[in-house]
Amino acid sequence: MSEVASLRGLILYVDAVAPNVRRVRFFLAERGVDVELREVDTAGGEQKTEAYLAKNPFAQVPVLEDESGWTLSESMAICRYLDERGPENRKPLFGESSKERAEVHMWARRVEIGLFSAAVEYGHHVHPHFAAAHEQVPQIVAIERERIETTYRRLNDQLAKSEFIAGAAFTAADIVAYSGTELARLWRLPPPADLAHLSRWHKQISQRPASEVARYLPLSE
Numbered sequence: 226m227s228e229v230a231s232l233r234g235l236i237l238y239v240d241a242v243a244p245n246v247r248r249v250r251f252f253l254a255e256r257g258v259d260v261e262l263r264e265v266d267t268a269g270g271e272q273k274t275e276a277y278l279a280k281n282p283f284a285q286v287p288v289l290e291d292e293s294g295w296t297l298s299e300s301m302a303i304c305r306y307l308d309e310r311g312p313e314n315r316k317p318l319f320g321e322s323s324k325e326r327a328e329v330h331m332w333a334r335r336v337e338i339g340l341f342s343a344a345v346e347y348g349h350h351v352h353p354h355f356a357a358a359h360e361q362v363p364q365i366v367a368i369e370r371e372r373i374e375t376t377y378r379r380l381n382d383q384l385a386k387s388e389f390i391a392g393a394a395f396t397a398a399d400i401v402a403y404s405g406t407e408l409a410r411l412w413r414l415p416p417p418a419d420l421a422h423l424s425r426w427h428k429q430i431s432q433r434p435a436s437e438v439a440r441y442l443p444l445s446e
Contacts, residue, residue, distance in 0.1 A: 341405030
């Protein structure tokens with residue numbers, strides 16, 4: 226069994242349904258890092274309290290906090306920090322050489338913009354649940370749909386050349402891409418069936434036990 230690094234004193238503030246939290250938890254499981262999870266009542270507005278704003282003035286989850294009170298927000302920053310704290314017998318998910326780290330960063334950024342963040346915005350503007358919090362603009366729905374569909378095609382082209390998004394090894398870029406794909410699938414915008422390389426990759430990632438946390442139950446009709 227692979228070693229799991231239990232990082233005592235670290236607390237990850239989460240909302241279990243938040244997309245950014247889900248991808249960080251996917252990362253934790255893959256990297257073999259265990260931290261304390263502390264649920265934030267975002268529905269009740271806990272993220273807007275003075276105590277929480279002192280941890281993250283942007284009022285968002287997740288936030289990582291250590292024993293000294295030092296806090297770190299932004300999902301990829303948290304993952305990058307924890308990647309360096311993970312067990313040595315597991316390959317770092319941001320790469321080992323300077324070239325690997327650069328390529329992982331490049332692809333993680335591409336899928337962050339073109340798929341993950343696009344799926345977040347698409348959902349904000351298309352699903353009735355968010356109507357009270359967001360002015361829902363049909364033009365933004367169309368823009369984000371096109372962005373997602375373009376990224377699917379580009380990923381399919383990349384996966385025709387490599388097993389994973391950033392090369393031969395599973396990395397943080399795959400976590401961001403898979404999390405974005407699952408969110409888009411939730412909004413009924415899955416990858417087209419004719420993108421064979423992307424379909425192969427998606428099936429392969431879905432078989433990883435840690436990927437379960439990034440999946441959503443289907444929306445009710």
